[in-house]
Amino acid sequence: MAQYNCLMCGQEFKSYNENAKYCSQTCKGTAYIKYQWKKCEQCGEEYKPRKASSKYCSLECSNIGRKNKSADKQSDCISVPFE
Ligand SMILES: [Zn+2]
Numbered sequence: 001m002a003q004y005n006c007l008m009c010g011q012e013f014k015s016y017n018e019n020a021k022y023c024s025q026t027c028k029g030t031a032y033i034k035y036q037w038k039k040c041e042q043c044g045e046e047y048k049p050r051k052a053s054s055k056y057c058s059l060e061c062s063n064i065g066r067k068n069k070s071a072d073k074q075s076d077c078i079s080v081p082f083e
């Protein structure tokens with residue numbers, strides 16, 4: 001049995017599992033949600049977001065994405081109905 005530090009809460013725990021990363025199912029679940037892979041809305045690349053609310057893989061993509069979004073908003077003003 002080896003000792004590990006939980007990647008989520010930092011607490012020390014012991015496990016028989018060599019690949020153990022979390023002290024409990026709760027920490028595992030939280031980590032999964034928090035560090036879930038996301039697809040960048042700009043380039044489509046998969047990345048691990050640092051924030052649950054992030055949408056882009058990099059600052060670059062975020063800048064481009066934001067620019068595109070504001071351009072979308074402008075064209076919305078002359079809106080052509082889709083339906
Ligand atoms: Zn933990």
Ligand SMILES: [Zn+2]
Nearest residue numbers: 040043057061
């Ligand atoms: Zn990207």
